[in-house]
Amino acid sequence: MVRFGKKAAVLTAAGVLAAMTVTGCSSTVDSDKVVATVGGEEITMGVAGFYARMTQGQYETYYAQMMGMTAADMWSQAADEEQTYEEYLKDSILESVENLYLISQHASEYDVSLTEDERKAITDTAEQFDADNTEDAKEYAYGYQKDIEKYLELVTIQNKMDSKMREGVDEEVSDEEAAQKGMQYVFFSYTATDDSGSSTELTDEEKEALKTTAQNLADRVRNGEDISAVATELGYQASDATFDSESTTPNSDLIAAADALEAEGDVTDPVETDSGIYVARLTTLLDREATDQEKETIVEQRRQDQYDSLLEEWRSAAEISVNESVWNKLDFEDLGITIITSEEEDTSESSGEESTEDGTADGTEDASGTAEDSTE
Template sequence: MKKTMKNRLAVAGLCFTLTAGMLTGCSGNSGKAIITLDGQKTEYAVANIMLRYSQAQMQAFYGAYLGDNLWSQYGDSTKSTMMDTLKQMLILEQHQDEYNVSLTDDDKKKIDEAAQQFMDDNDQATLKSMGATKERVARVLELYTIRNKMSNAIVADVDTNVTDDEAAQKTINYVVFSTADTTDSDGNKVVLTDDEKAALLANAQKVRDAAAGGKSMEDAVKDVDDTKTVSSTSYGDNDESYTLDEAIRNAADKLKDGEVADEVITTDAGYYVIQMKATYDPDATASKKERIINERKSSKFSEVYDAWQSAADYTQDDALLKEITFHDIYQMATEAQSETGTESTESTEDAGSTEATEAASETESAAATE
């Protein structure tokens, strides 16, 4: 049977409300301890509520593509990720006093309201199936809110100053005529012949000559092969890792703005025609600065969290975890399913502030890294 979930009220970056659906059975494990951290027990139902939120998100993104295969392929990994996240939340909560983090009266009020709304929006069959009570839902919301606050606090002193020398990015336009092996409709590998490769190289040369002669890359490609498109990529002299083939990078470094490489670049992947779009791309540089700052924050978060995690006395009941299944499918509800289907996330402004909302995605990345 299907259960539905809808976004309704946001608390500290978390949209969290379920709606009723036709259900089968209930969980008798709700009050059992699925996690024990330094003697503190966390109930099965708390993990189950968190998992159903993750399940509905996954269903919304991938359900249409994978259908019945979604949970047979990704059920175990989804549970594992959720448990890692829950573990992280509990450990962060354990150390909140070290960063003077706590729930404000306003946080508590909004969490209480959201938990009550959750209870009001679900029928008893749904709540019983999940083992959901107002206190357990509030507990989940508390953990999300504390994690957001702790994430902000841990990275608050990270250096956010990034110079242009550190982040400066060049951007090139390129067209590739691929010589990679392909697979036919029967699954057999298809390898290009020397004559086919020579024809591709000739087409690449035509594009290069036309672009060097003043045509735009787009027009030059269209005249030769209208199935090809012009792509672009950015890189910097100080980048420690990049996806550009060394031959392409070396050729690009010799170019000024607008110039086309003197020759077609041959790589293992195919034949490349490259043009320097900008030897200094301000937009790409700004994006690189942001990535550098986020990397610093992620590194700082990991440094602090890893030390706490190593010292924690943590156990989880894997046998109990196995009893969480995906036989029922949770879905995000649409507005058509409920007149109160959505509300603005403006209600988060006082519960953890906009920073908490922004921190959510950063913390998710940190959790995924862990």
């Protein structure tokens, strides 16, 4: 069982709340082996493997369960025509680690460095991690002190660089660029749901009747009746939405029809889709609150674009090489890692469980850390 204390959880990647349980008996690769070289700086298997195992634990604990399959089955699933999900994620992980090194190499350009307090916190965290875990657990998860210290240094610098790399973008956004319209709409579903929760598709005759109902609502609203009141009378409910021409929710065909309306109060014809029929009334050509929120979104996207552009520029300028023969030896299918949340950890500690088979005694330290930061 790999344990993360509070400081480690705060300083490392999001999602590792307390600990990771290591299962299986897959062989590991020497943590000093070089996985990649970025701008002349070597990335060891210890650093890349530790990040990979943490990421693996997040996916196996949360996503595999959500997908209703075992972790091994999840990793063997095809991500595309050329890669399994394991291969796809491993490529993404290695690129993320490379980016951490690139960001660290450019930190001095932004006057970013680690303070003495930060260095001490990193050392203390790595020492505590080392003390709390068995040799087997550290070997499987690449959790040796020197590798964790390097990883924490990289992540701490990345966190400090994040805002620096996003500074200086144009924060002026016009109403025209960000304009969000408003509408009320009613959806007439082609699916009926009974009291037990079972759903069935309407017959062709029922669909034709529903089209008549939708047209009735559209006509009445055009004649000045309130769309919410008419919808309620007919047994339906009107919903509010803001949108622009690029929106796709609740339905792209509905958006196109509503966006074509020229004046507030105008009503669409019934818009038939595969799942049902929509009717919408344009309530405003400029929703102030939604437009201001969209302005913030646009500015944030500009910051993200600048961040991504800098990384791409640095990647293009740096010489990056990967030792595929080393990285390919890291597998997810044969070595499972499950995250234990702080709540689960607290429960096992309060119950006074005995030591687990992997040699880690429960109830001997604080594992209630919560994640605050995440790497890009």
